[in-house]
Amino acid sequence: MTGRMPLQPDESKIVQILVVEDERVIARDIKACLENLGYAVPAIASSGIEAIEKAKAFHPDVVLMDIRLEGEMDGIQAAQQIWQDLHIPVIYSTGHSDHATVERAMATEPFGYILKPIKEQDLYVTLKTALKRYQSEAKTIASSLVNAQTLPTADTLESPDGPLSLNSKFYIEQASVEAQVYAEISKPGSLVCIKASRKMGKSSLLLRIGHYATRLYYSSIAINFQEADTTCFESLDKFLRWFCLRVTCQLKLKPQLDASWDDILGSKISCTSYFETYLLEQLHHPVVLLIDEIHCVFKYPTIAQEFLSLLRIWYEKARYIQAWQKLRLVIFHSAEIHIPLNVEQSPFNVGLSLKLPEFTPEQIQELAWRYGLDWSHGDAITALMQMVGGHPYLVHLALYHLAQQPDSTLKQVLQTAPTANGIYHPYLQSYWDCLQDR
CATH class of the missing domain: 3.40.50.2300 (Response regulator)
Incomplete structure (x- = not known):
């Protein structure tokens, strides 16, 4: 359970x-x-x-x-x-x-x-x-x-600042989204695009999709573009080489980029050939490729447009090339950051598109119970949702703070929450910084 x-x-x-x-x-x-x-x-x-x-x-x-x-x-x-x-x-x-x-x-x-x-x-x-x-x-x-579970201790509490572990009792399942994703990745050549605002639980969901894939005896690969050095974005060729190498390493295969890369054909065809004739050829079962923080590529419009169109091409190849049916793509992208794309070249308007929902009052009550709080009367849930709606991270953070400091009341926490000394200040500051960067 x-x-x-x-x-x-x-x-x-x-x-x-x-x-x-x-x-x-x-x-x-x-x-x-x-x-x-x-x-x-x-x-x-x-x-x-x-x-x-x-x-x-x-x-x-x-x-x-x-x-x-x-x-x-x-x-x-x-x-x-x-x-x-x-x-x-x-x-x-x-x-x-x-x-x-x-x-x-x-x-x-x-x-x-x-x-x-x-x-x-x-x-x-x-x-x-x-x-x-x-x-x-x-x-x-x-x-x-x-x-x-009613009385969690300091040792059993889990900080909401990072992805929640697979065995975390504080993870609230988004059943409708997860069921659709699990069903979709079982289909040959599938593509899933998951859109969410900051700190809505993308990373926690990514962990669970990867884990589910392994239970189906699929390979599971997670690529986070925040891991790429700035130098990787100097050119499309360098970026695609980095991408291929990361996938190769996670599959525990020996890199053979030079055998597939051709300067005359170009990096997109070379990358596609590397996947089709080497990586996918080596696999005897499907592979789920989870792409996280894809918005990092959006800072480099030329690379972003070429890479996103490449993902669209791979999805379409699965219709008539059996090797590409092994590849199941799951793309996580931010709701706050956009890039203009030709609708016929975008991977975001094909396959299955989903948006992570906020918590419902029932889910907040369930989470409060897991933190050892009795919110069955509903007044506390109403007060919290008046400030943060059902935003998963902000809800988690309030409950985490109350569990850590049992002498505090929700009213006290909410009075100071958006101030410089409040629990939501770091989140609000980072959100402001993000808006200014745009």
Whole structure:
């Protein structure tokens, strides 16, 4: 689990069952059977990745999961992630009862296991048993989480000034965004552009996308353009050589730039050839290339326009060249910094474009709980949002300060927050400096 308080089943509402089945006829029959038993089916998923996406979107009471699924993630892998991330009980359904399959499934400690063809009475008993077990375990799990998280100590607090670690209990999942990204990077030759204002959580999300890619057995590469020396931007040729070398090193391959580079053909064609005939050729699985702080290139308009058009070209090549289908691009860019681009050469208007949202009041309440604060009455949330909206970093910073200094009140913190001695002064100063640089 990631620190989410498990939801105890509400017996007064209709139980929601997410059906995961890649055979349409069977899925339709299961849905009809469940509805006949008085359950609701909010969605049907046909792949492991889609199952995770729909579990996050609908948060059902139970997932009825087929083990053998289309795609790169089977039902057991999907069930493990759904339980880990969302703490939703899973019941396996399968036509395979061989020893190896059963042993692998049982190792994940599911809440039930039912063989196909599914009989209505068997399904009813299995669901009732699973729900009863989950209901009895939910109180124990919730109590354990409260004891572990209600009173964070100085050692367990994590500064919001940098990316939140993968196991951070202070990371608030942006389920709709993450589900879309995870689904998109599973598609051959995909391109995702994620736009966000400063300190909206781009770096924390980048970590999680990279981690998710490795769980799919993809390679994951993160390129941060802040790492590049100023001299790397002296020419397009030098910049693209630096870029190729960084990717090569992260893939742990031997650099062979000279074999692909041709001064007459030019650096863009040379860079493309290096990727296509060497880097991608060496890989036997997809690679997710995460590009962060791309706005650093915008200071050099000529390089920026050529590089961004190159990314667009690579995306389009994936339509007809198989090697490029291995490459999955994820670009993080700033909402405050823009560069004029020809719409036919820009990577920002193709593929999947997303914008990181602010926290909702419910997410702020959840985060406050993780900091050991009881904000269930809502007044504190309203007061904080009147000043900072749902800006993730500014919300985190206020809660972090209150957890560090339990004698302080939110009212006291907000009174001084925007002043020279307040907690928001460094952020406001850096934002002002950024505006002046423009």
